[in-house]
Amino acid sequence: MADSDSRPNVLFxxxxxxxxxxxAPDGPPVETEAIDSLSSEGVRFQQAVTPISICSSARASLLTGQFPHGHGMLNNCHEPDAIREDLPDELPTFSEELVAAGYDLTYTGKWHAGRERTPADFGFSYLGGSDTHHDDIDEAFREYRRERGTPVGEVALEGTIYTGEDPRDGENGTFVAAKSPIDVEETRAYFLAERTIDAIESHADGDRDGPFFHxxxxxxxxxxxxxxxxYASMYDPDxxxxxxxxxxxxxxxxxVHENYLAYRGVADFDWELWAEALAKYWGFLTMIDHQLERILGALDDHGLADETVVVHASDHGDFAGSHRQFNKGPLMYDDTYRIPLQIRWPGVTDGATCETPVHLHDLAATFLEIAEVPVPExxxxxxxxxxLENGGEPPADLEWRDSTFAQYHGDEFGLYSQRMVRTAAYKYVYNxxxxxxxxxxxxxxxxxRNLIDHPEYETVRTNMRERLTEWMDETDDPNRVWVSGVLENAS
Structure with missing residues (x-):
């Protein structure tokens, strides 16, 4: 292992x-200046996908570097029908490897990767912002709000939208969007940025040993x-x-695609209602981007920017009205499987776009190589x-797949097996x-347009099925024998 002082910090x-x-540069007109700055100074990945568009599963993949069928957390851990409530003790995680290698790990915000096993069980010092397993609100944030005179749950929201027959009645529907009368400084996004800045200041003051991973x-x-x-009125729905x-x-x-409209309660949503919700979604992202800007500013202010790798990603996407759908589910469209990913590494990256297909959980191995730690088998x-070291391109002597692999196993509605293989040109989904x-x-x-039976795409269909079988074989997917037999016999 190299001298710890020579290894960079990581802010994730x-x-x-x-x-x-x-x-994305060619996306909708959403203000994301901080994220854009990471792209201009780092590498922006155009073909990054999540291994699964379920929160617990994707977050477990990030920790373990495995596809969901490997770590076994196939659906959300907090629901009564959870296949697995916590990750097995014996599975290596990037965080525990970093701790063993001398990194100081801190964490704030959402966890949702286990019921009983918390960030502390994986080597992190948890700084608050949530409860320890899902997305409830911890006492620290509640006290913060009480001190500011706006206790959580005691503010009157405006312009609320719910799923169901009456979008303004929350008695039976899922809460979709609203305007809050609080100040920005009272939002949880601001609070989490404050906790992060506190951690940065603590490292800068020498209160913590070794390089940090936050x-x-x-x-x-x-x-x-x-x-x-x-942010509530930053984007005009009209x-x-x-x-x-x-x-x-x-x-x-x-x-299941059309059935899901009724299941999610949005069968009667028109575009006017979706636009109102989407305007809040965009405003939410811009608010988070402004908090990221504050965090990046803290790195600069404390002289840590040049020695810190900054990574921004998302666990998965959101339909937000695309395909007329809400949330996510057994629909493997890019809206929920394609994710943003930017990595800025001062002295290594210098503004590049990477078209090489990668996975979210590739970050587990990336963090370890940055720290000069061997990647577990x-x-x-x-x-x-x-x-990152080659301007976003694979080195000439390094073979790299031109496809990604993803899966879905069902959410709260029950098991539903899907596998996906995706290239820049085509996507194949096994249902x-x-x-x-x-x-x-x-x-x-x-x-x-689903081209599965189109005669002109017979060669493409065969090729994509072969790619899918290869991914399933190489990752020891337990469904590989059955699925491979089905695909071999399919017309």
Whole structure:
């Protein structure tokens, strides 16, 4: 191991349910100056995907470097039907490896990767901002709000939107969006930024030994999209145009897609209502971006920016009205599987765009290589350091797959097996209970037309099925024998 003083610090900022396109250069007009600065000074990954669009599963993959079928947390850990409530003790995690290598780990914000096993069980000093397992509010934030005179739960929200037959009645629906009358300084996003800045100051003052790894998990822009001014009215719903995917008809799609409109309670939502909600979603992201700007400013102010790798990513995306859907589910569209990922490493990166396909949990191996720590054999992830060191391109002597692999196992509604393989040009989705899906991402980026039975795509279909089988074999997917047999015999 190298002298700890020569190894960089790492600041990892994970948002919750942030869409890729919201901060993409060719995306909607959302103000994300801090995220954009990371792109201009680092590497922005254009083809990053989550291994699964479920919070607990994706976060467990981040810790373990494994696909969900490897670590076993297939759905959310807090629900009564959780397949696994906590990760097995014996699974190596990047955080525990970093602690063993002399890094000082701190964490604030959302956890949601186990019921009983908390960040402290994985080597982190937890600084608050949540309860220890899901997304409730801890006493520290409650006291913070009481001191400011706006106790949590005692403010009257405005313009509330709920799912269900009456979008203004929350008696039976899911809370979607609203305006909050509080000040920005009273939001949890601001509070988490304050906790992060405190950690940065503590390291700068020498209160902690060795290089640091700090993780900030923001609660957003996950629903409910509740924001104060100026963010609540920053984006005018009348100026927001429907995405191309809003023209979805569900013709030739698995039946669960259309069923999910009723399941999520948005079958009767029109675009006017979606635009109102989406305006709050965009405002939420801009509010978080402004908190990220404060955090990056603290690194500068304390002389730590040049020796700190900054990583921004999201656990998965959000439909937010695309395909007329809400939240996420058994629909493997880019809206929920493609994620933002930017990495700034002073002296190594200098503003590049990477088109190489990568996974969210590749960060587990990346963090370890940055820290000069061997990657455990159990990891399915691959370090992105060679891409960072080579302007976003794989070195000539390094083979790199041109596809990514993802999966879904069901959420609170029950088990539902899906597997996906994606290249820059095509996406193939295996649906165990229904028809499969094939999309031409170049000709149809909105993924409106399922080409699974199109005769002109026979060669593409065969090729993508072979890729999927290879991924399942190489990652010891327990469904590989059954699925491979089905695909070999499929027409």
């Amino acid at each position: 900022v994970l948002t919750d349910q942030e869409r890729y396109d919201a901060s 993780r900030t998990d923001f609660y957003g822009p996950h629903h409910p999209y509740v924001v104060p001014e100026p 100026d927001i145009e429907p995405p191309d995917s809003y023209a979805e008809t569900y013709d030739g799609k698995p039946r 159990s990891f399915d992830s691959r370090s992105l350091v060679p891409l 165990g209970p229904d028809m499969d899906e094939l999309y031409d991402l170049e000709a149809d980026p909105a993924e409106l």
